[in-house]
Amino acid sequence: MSGPRGRCGRPGDLASDEGSGVDTGSESGGTKRPTAGSETVVSSPETILGRIPTGTSLRRELAAAARSRGRESSVRAELIDLHERFAAIATPPIDLDAARRHVADTGGEEERLKEQIAAFRGDVRARRAVGAETDEALAELESAAAALAAVQTDRIAAEQALDRALAQADHARDTRERRLELRDRLENRRRDACDELARGIYPAFHDALADVPGGCPNDAGADPSAYDGPRLAASLAAVRIAELDSPVTVDEAAIAWVNDHGGRIETVIDTEVICQRGTPGDLDG
Numbered sequence: 001m002s003g004p005r006g007r008c009g010r011p012g013d014l015a016s017d018e019g020s021g022v023d024t025g026s027e028s029g030g031t032k033r034p035t036a037g038s039e040t041v042v043s044s045p046e047t048i049l050g051r052i053p054t055g056t057s058l059r060r061e062l063a064a065a066a067r068s069r070g071r072e073s074s075v076r077a078e079l080i081d082l083h084e085r086f087a088a089i090a091t092p093p094i095d096l097d098a099a100r101r102h103v104a105d106t107g108g109e110e111e112r113l114k115e116q117i118a119a120f121r122g123d124v125r126a127r128r129a130v131g132a133e134t135d136e137a138l139a140e141l142e143s144a145a146a147a148l149a150a151v152q153t154d155r156i157a158a159e160q161a162l163d164r165a166l167a168q169a170d171h172a173r174d175t176r177e178r179r180l181e182l183r184d185r186l187e188n189r190r191r192d193a194c195d196e197l198a199r200g201i202y203p204a205f206h207d208a209l210a211d212v213p214g215g216c217p218n219d220a221g222a223d224p225s226a227y228d229g230p231r232l233a234a235s236l237a238a239v240r241i242a243e244l245d246s247p248v249t250v251d252e253a254a255i256a257w258v259n260d261h262g263g264r265i266e267t268v269i270d271t272e273v274i275c276q277r278g279t280p281g282d283l284d285g
Contacts, residue, residue: 049239051276052250052269053232059224061238062198062205068242071200073193082189086182094169099162106155113148120144198224201241208237212268213261232257239269247272 045068048054054061073079120141127134202223209215212233219229227234232254239248250265250273258265266273 045242046244046246049242049244050246050248052235052239052248052254054235054238057224058227058231058234058238059194059198061235062201062224063194065205065238065242066197066201068244069201071197073196075189075193075196079186079189079193082182082186086179086186089175089179089182091172091175091179094165094172096162096165096169099158099165102158103155103162106151106158110148110151110155113144113151117141117144117148204241205234205237208240209233212236212240213258213263236268239271244271247274249274249276251276 043064045064048056048060048064049068120137124134124137124141126132127137202220206217206220209217209220209229213236214230215233215237216229219227219233221227236258248269248271250269252275255265255275258268
């Protein structure tokens with residue numbers, strides 16, 4: 001890693017300097033190129049550790065630090081497989097309401113035309129009974145009958161479309177259930193990978209606490225859940241042991257906290273620093 005450097009700027013000027021994007025190798029190191037199916041499986045180390053305070057858990061910070069150093073979890077291949085299967089399942093929306101409305105509308109028009117035809121037939125019979133002209137009445141009856149035939153065709157087509165939509169909705173419901181099951185498995189494996197990577201790098205984190213203002217190795221405990229020290233000190237130690245490819249944005253409150261504890265932020269995290277002004281940090285995490 002290059003020697004520490006620091007520079008300050010306004011928050012709006014920091015976008016090009018902040019770590020972002022997807023993880024470039026799932027549970028692998030951040031220096032690897034993306035592979036099909038590995039994108040978006042987990043955030044890149046720079047996304048998680050590129051800002052202090054990080055706004056996330058110590059476990060995620062440590063897992064990101066481990067990935068930045070090229071470490072992989074034992075479930076990496078399963079993670080990619082689950083992600084590919086999850087991403088491949090599409091659940092297009094099914095508009096049952098529109099299909100039902102179409103059936104109702106065509107059915108209503110069919111009934112209206114049947115009543116109209118009955119009225120026209122009555123008019124024809126009445127005219128014939130008194131020897132009156134029936135040509136106009138018969139033409140109206142014929143026109144209504146043709147309209148009824150067309151509407152009946154539309155109604156049958158609408159009912160068939162509704163049947164198909166209902167079948168698609170059933171299939172979509174099953175698909176959503178499978179997708180939710182895969183999502184749960186994927187999230188469980190992400191947690192497993194995070195826990196494994198965090199535990200694996202915990203000894204390095206333990207040692208790094210000795211070099212962080214406000215930190216103490218005795219606060220580390222046996223694993224991340226046992227850590228009992230200042231939250232900011234833990235984030236600083238996690239960033240310190242990481243190998244990041246981009247500068248770290250640190251807000252003024254965090255820098256002031258380091259200064260108050262007798263340190264200098266660039267030296268503490270051992271990487272290039274961008275000072276973000278005007279954004280108070282959550283130092284209690």
